[in-house]
Amino acid sequence: MKKVFIQRGKEKSLQRFHPWVFSGAIARKDSHIAEGEMVEVCDAGGNFMAIGHYHTSSISVRVFSFEQVEPDCQFWKNKIERAIAYRKSIYLFDNNDTTLFRLVNGEGDGMPGLIADWYNGHLVLQFHSYGMYLMREMLTDIFKELLADRLKSIYNKSATTLSESNAFVPANELLYGALEDEILVKENSVPFYIDIPQGQKTGFFIDQRDNRKMVGEFCRDKKVLNLFCYTGGFSAYALQGGASLVHSVDISKRAIEQTNANIALLGDLSHKHEAYAANVFDFIEEMPTHFYDVIIVDPPAFAKHHKVKEQGIKGYRNINRKAIEKVKPGGMVFTFSCSQAISKEDFQTIIFSAAAMEHKNIRIVKHLQHALDHPVNIFHPEGSYLKGMALCVE
DSSP states (O other): OEEEEEOTTOOHHHHTTOSEEEGGGEEEEOSOOOTTOEEEEEOTTOOEEEEEEEOSSSEEEEEEESSOOOOOHHHHHHHHHHHHHHHHHTTOTTOTTOOEEEEEEGGGGTOTTEEEEEETTEEEEEESSHHHHTTHHHHHHHHHHHHGGGOOEEEEOOTTTTTTOSSOOOOOEEEEEOOOSSEEEEETTEEEEEOTTTSSTTSSOGGGHHHHHHHHHTOTTOEEEEESOTTTHHHHHHHHTTOSEEEEEESOHHHHHHHHHHHHTTGGGGGGEEEEESOHHHHHHHSOTTOOSEEEEOOOOSOSSGGGHHHHHHHHHHHHHHHHHHSOTTEEEEEEEOOTTSOHHHHHHHHHHHHHHTTOOEEEEEEEOOOTTSOOOTTOGGGOOOEEEEEEEO
């Protein structure tokens, strides 16, 4: 195994078990290390520190072991077995009320660069590192063995997540089995259609499951606005929760079509729903003030990296300022950020600023985060990417 050597004084993060080695911390490395190759990380004196996948990017090594082990098939099988055991412990396997969940959450499950999401027998793999992608056939065999007759298909959806790789841009591909034309899942008994090949991420925003359930509990007899609705997750929960009216807004016409299809699954409740394909910023600017009792603000990442952080902060502040202005007095705003570059403290400061600009008194009812199937490595705080707040606006 080839070696990468850390500059003297730059080894502290590894000593604290942080799973990323940045390019600026590397003093030297062995020659001809291929993209995605497994390497040993050593301190300046040549002492072993970790093993990971090497990449020619700002994150040069993604560490998957701090022990000097042989990363063979059994090594990875043990990790996946632990990931499965945890999901069983929180009652997600063989749960008739919830048939979609995250099975592997990257660093949170000791497998940096790998996301695996379960959709009622269909497993979607999303590789965020070329090193993990190179192991796709072995990982497929492991999942087939461990999931056995539960498993209908394994689909690789990494064309976008690996698009910046210097080595290869993979097409989305079926690794095992067959995808159903129409995949129907349930989340807390709420039904949804999932479009794995064409949908965002792996097909659905699974991380919001617990937050959707909580929002639904606030919506009885309320008029609800779901901004950046995607396929209508929050809208469906609001209707199930007894909302008198729900409006869903997204700029994507395809997302609105999918939203309407999902709402139709609710039967008689669908007459309380309207969906609009529109620019969210324009819609909220033009909509009447104090009409909605509940506004949900769940935008895409406005700041995907630190270079555009200030621009992202401005976007979050503007949309939240409008939501705070327009919601009915005494109403609720549920607001989120999935930008890793925006910390929890940053996000709270953004909301503080928006509230101050509108001269509104706001109570934070609850801080929100991703669901239980998205564990975070305690040594990798960047894994807590989803931040949210439930706000009561007076």
